Amino acid sequence: MSLPRIAVDAMGGDEGVRVMVEGAALARRRHDKFKFLLVGDEARIKAALENHPGMTGASEILHCDDVIAGDEKPSRALRRAKTTSMGLAVDAVKQGHAGAAVSAGNTGALMAMSKLALRTMPGLDRPALAALLPTLTDDDVIMLDLGANRDCDARNLVQFAIMGAAYSRIVTGRERPRVRLLNIGTEETKGTEDIQAAAEALRAATGLAMDFEGYVEADKINRGECDVIVCDGFSGNIALKAIEGAARFVTDLLRSAFTSSLRSKIGFLVSRPATELLRHHLDPNNHNGAVFLGLNGVVVKSHGSANAKGVANAVEVAARLLEDDILNRIRHDLGEVGTEGLVAK
Amino acid sequence: MSLPRIAVDAMGGDEGVRVMVEGAALARRRHDKFKFLLVGDEARIKAALENHPGMTGASEILHCDDVIAGDEKPSRALRRAKTTSMGLAVDAVKQGHAGAAVSAGNTGALMAMSKLALRTMPGLDRPALAALLPTLTDDDVIMLDLGANRDCDARNLVQFAIMGAAYSRIVTGRERPRVRLLNIGTEETKGTEDIQAAAEALRAATGLAMDFEGYVEADKINRGECDVIVCDGFSGNIALKAIEGAARFVTDLLRSAFTSSLRSKIGFLVSRPATELLRHHLDPNNHNGAVFLGLNGVVVKSHGSANAKGVANAVEVAARLLEDDILNRIRHDLGEVGTEGLVAK
Numbered sequence: 001m002s003l004p005r006i007a008v009d010a011m012g013g014d015e016g017v018r019v020m021v022e023g024a025a026l027a028r029r030r031h032d033k034f035k036f037l038l039v040g041d042e043a044r045i046k047a048a049l050e051n052h053p054g055m056t057g058a059s060e061i062l063h064c065d066d067v068i069a070g071d072e073k074p075s076r077a078l079r080r081a082k083t084t085s086m087g088l089a090v091d092a093v094k095q096g097h098a099g100a101a102v103s104a105g106n107t108g109a110l111m112a113m114s115k116l117a118l119r120t121m122p123g124l125d126r127p128a129l130a131a132l133l134p135t136l137t138d139d140d141v142i143m144l145d146l147g148a149n150r151d152c153d154a155r156n157l158v159q160f161a162i163m164g165a166a167y168s169r170i171v172t173g174r175e176r177p178r179v180r181l182l183n184i185g186t187e188e189t190k191g192t193e194d195i196q197a198a199a200e201a202l203r204a205a206t207g208l209a210m211d212f213e214g215y216v217e218a219d220k221i222n223r224g225e226c227d228v229i230v231c232d233g234f235s236g237n238i239a240l241k242a243i244e245g246a247a248r249f250v251t252d253l254l255r256s257a258f259t260s261s262l263r264s265k266i267g268f269l270v271s272r273p274a275t276e277l278l279r280h281h282l283d284p285n286n287h288n289g290a291v292f293l294g295l296n297g298v299v300v301k302s303h304g305s306a307n308a309k310g311v312a313n314a315v316e317v318a319a320r321l322l323e324d325d326i327l328n329r330i331r332h333d334l335g336e337v338g339t340e341g342l343v344a345k
Numbered sequence: 346m347s348l349p350r351i352a353v354d355a356m357g358g359d360e361g362v363r364v365m366v367e368g369a370a371l372a373r374r375r376h377d378k379f380k381f382l383l384v385g386d387e388a389r390i391k392a393a394l395e396n397h398p399g400m401t402g403a404s405e406i407l408h409c410d411d412v413i414a415g416d417e418k419p420s421r422a423l424r425r426a427k428t429t430s431m432g433l434a435v436d437a438v439k440q441g442h443a444g445a446a447v448s449a450g451n452t453g454a455l456m457a458m459s460k461l462a463l464r465t466m467p468g469l470d471r472p473a474l475a476a477l478l479p480t481l482t483d484d485d486v487i488m489l490d491l492g493a494n495r496d497c498d499a500r501n502l503v504q505f506a507i508m509g510a511a512y513s514r515i516v517t518g519r520e521r522p523r524v525r526l527l528n529i530g531t532e533e534t535k536g537t538e539d540i541q542a543a544a545e546a547l548r549a550a551t552g553l554a555m556d557f558e559g560y561v562e563a564d565k566i567n568r569g570e571c572d573v574i575v576c577d578g579f580s581g582n583i584a585l586k587a588i589e590g591a592a593r594f595v596t597d598l599l600r601s602a603f604t605s606s607l608r609s610k611i612g613f614l615v616s617r618p619a620t621e622l623l624r625h626h627l628d629p630n631n632h633n634g635a636v637f638l639g640l641n642g643v644v645v646k647s648h649g650s651a652n653a654k655g656v657a658n659a660v661e662v663a664a665r666l667l668e669d670d671i672l673n674r675i676r677h678d679l680g681e682v683g684t685e686g687l688v689a690k
Contacts, residue, residue, distance in 0.1 A: 245564030
């Protein structure tokens with residue numbers, strides 16, 4: 001089966017057209033399976049394509065000149081679903097003109113538009129935003145929800161666990177991903193009633209394609225000791241941003257330490273391959289591409305500040321989810337378990 | 346005024362007596378103002394004191410042989426308040442036999458015992474756990490609550506802001522510390538209703554000894570752009586641990602990068618002073634000493650895994666709070682504002 005083409009919101013993100021087109025072109029240079037529907041200002045997309053002759057036969061342009069602003073309220077953005085690059089990229093998935101959509105625009109607006117156009121999967125209460133985070137091991141860890149749902153009940157958390165496990169099987173190849181709930185301690189009595197009820201349901205459930213291993217504290221997120229970390233969108237957003245900030249804090253300190261004396265500058269130059277390795281491992285572009293799980297369609301959010309390499313990774317995430325049929329995997333797993341019975345609404 | 350002596354729970358923490366006594370001795374070597382009430386097994390304390398002749402005239406031993414375990418439930422620990430080293434150290438503050446207590450034991454148990462013995466300040470709904478975190482600037486940032494209260498309403502958050510500002514004035518010397526609420530975005534509409542109501546109250550209030558500057562996201566905690574960060578105990582615990590974990594993750598990566606080749610090993614040796622500087626800045630022992638704010642007495646929690654330097658820092662935090670009369674500062678600020686009027690209960 002050939003890969004369906006991917007709709008790219010060419011206007012979203014901090015740098016817009018240039019980076020989005022360059023990212024798509026980079027993905028295609030890595031693998032020629034990619035075809036694109038580039039949505040946005042035709043003249044600017046054409047200008048950007050001139051630098052990437054390989055893209056000409058592989059991409060179609062869908063013109064529109066309206067863009068969702070980065071600070072626009074989702075409710076306002078929704079009214080322009082049919083006239084904006086973000087809205088039309090998502091709509092292309094709904095209409096079957098593309099297999100998946102990638103956007104680097106406003107997360108809240110993208111979520112709202114995707115929910116409205118693609119609808120939440122039957123049997124599921126709410127979609128969630130999932131991302132891959134680096135660990136000390138070779139495998140990334142999947143964390144969800146990262147901000148799509150501010151408050152989550154036990155049933156939401158159980159469904160997120162099932163979706164996260166389906167995603168993890170694709171990413172890690174593990175038959176039974178190790179799943180944990182984010183909490184402020186590992187004892188059974190820790191955390192909110194919703195977290196405790198979700199843990200109880202996951203422990204009691206049979207037929208789940210995962211090993212539920214209890215709670216994980218936020219200092220263990222990057223240890224690589226589990227494959228999926230489940231949390232409400234508020235905590236997930238706090239944890240994710242705290243990690244990003246702390247990693248930048250340490251590397252900023254490192255940079256100033258390395259330039260504090262001639263001796264340390266020399267040391268830095270000598271050990272450059274080592275610090276490059278560190279930079280590579282921590283570069284958010286290498287882990288770019290958060291996924292809205294639980295919709296009837298694949299939508300990937302690229303970070304607003306991602307460079308072309310980051311956009312290419314987001315495009316590759318979308319391709320992988322299509323190739324491994326994430327939607328049917330989640331539908332199947334939700335059906336197997338029947339979360340109706342797991343946690344009463 | 347001479348510094349009142351400090352009660353040290355000599356039995357708490359991962360390593361117990363040896364580290365606690367060594368930490369107290371180290372604080373005293375730095376400054377001879379310190380006197381101690383060492384609470385715990387007399388024979389073991391005496392043995393530990395043999396290595397620190399300077400401590401003999403400066404410390405009294407209060408014998409007891411019961412210890413609160415690290416995983417003990419607070420409710421169970423409370424029943425042994427009169428027989429354990431932790432309980433007796435806190436009780437010494439209540440009885441006026443010591444000015445402050447320092448313990449490296451079980452946080453939940455210490456909080457419960459401190460609340461029961463010292464009681465919450467009049468006019469305050471709940472105490473909070475506050476800690477100093479490193480930033481890119483010379484000043485540390487104060488964050489609270491870090492786990493004493495899982496759920497917090499708007500009124501709690503406003504009171505935490507007032508207490509955090511009082512603490513920050515002592516630490517940074519700023520007349521009007523810059524205070525922010527931790528949130529998942531900086532727009533007014535972000536976050537829970539309680540966070541929004543707290544922000545509204547802090548914006549509207551007059552007579553607060555602080556500049557309230559809105560929301561801060563978790564990736565900015567260590568930037569040094571504000572002096573006090575206020576949050577509920579669940580989010581605070583998640584953020585704090587995520588930062589600790591990410592900092593360790595980066596330094597672990599750095600270590601493995603630096604030992605990945607002979608060249609990088611040499612680079613590491615040459616640049617050692619730089620990496621030592623980094624280690625020093627990130628060493629949690631240099632920021633050790635979380636404070637329970639809002640009680641009628643000073644209680645400082647030393648990290649369970651802190652070394653002697655960390656314990657000495659916790660002892661110095663206790664001394665500083667006594668010298669600068671944190672209790673009366675908080676009482677005064679709470680009285681000035683009358684939080685009754687700020688946010689309706």
